[in-house]
Amino acid sequence: MPLSDEMIDRLLASLTAEWDVNNQDVDLTRRLASAWEDRFGQKRDEESLDGAYYYYHHLNKLLAESDSLVARKVIILQKQKIELRIKSIEDWLAQGGALHAEAQAYRTELQELKMELAVLFSKPMPPGPPAKLFLDLSADRDSPPSSGSASFSAN
Structure with a gap:
């Protein structure tokens, strides 16, 4: 039985304090990354995806990139980001952003992201089980995400 959102958030708070x-x-680090991934599986939000990516990326570095399954997970999460x-x-853009003064900057970012995604899809994946790809974002984070709530800002 999957954990509730509240239980996952409590687990994240506890693991983060230890971490x-x-x-x-x-x-x-592996348990924390997995908890963030579980949270993303339920909430499908940017904050949870950032958390999963951050901790799997950190785990990959701790393992000196020697675990192909962790390396694969990092790539999958990067694609989802x-x-x-x-x-x-x-x-x-579809909800009226196309009329915004900054719309062209977002269109440019969109094209760059699509090119980045095409490059990632063209690279071979590390060995491992078939990947489930659902959603992704962009830039790497320099610090771990908080376990609070996030909101989208089109910047």
Whole structure:
């Protein structure tokens, strides 16, 4: 039985507190990444995807990129981040953003993201089970996400 949103958020808060003390612990980082991924599976929001990407990326670095399944997960999440950002921009443009003074900048970003996604899809994946691809965004994060709520801003 899957955990509720509230249970996942409590788990994230607890694991994050532990991780803040010891962010080099591979097992703890793996559990935290998995919890963020579970949260994304339920909420399908940018914050949860960023969290899953951040902690899997950190785990990949801790493992010196030696685990092909973790490396594969990082690539899948990166693709999902780009896809989510593309969808956000397309939705914003369709809902009147096309008339916004900054619309051309968003169209340019959209084209760049689509090219980035095409490049990622053209690269071979590390070995592993077939991937489920659903959504993605763009830029890497320099710090871990909070376990609070997020809102979209079309910047």
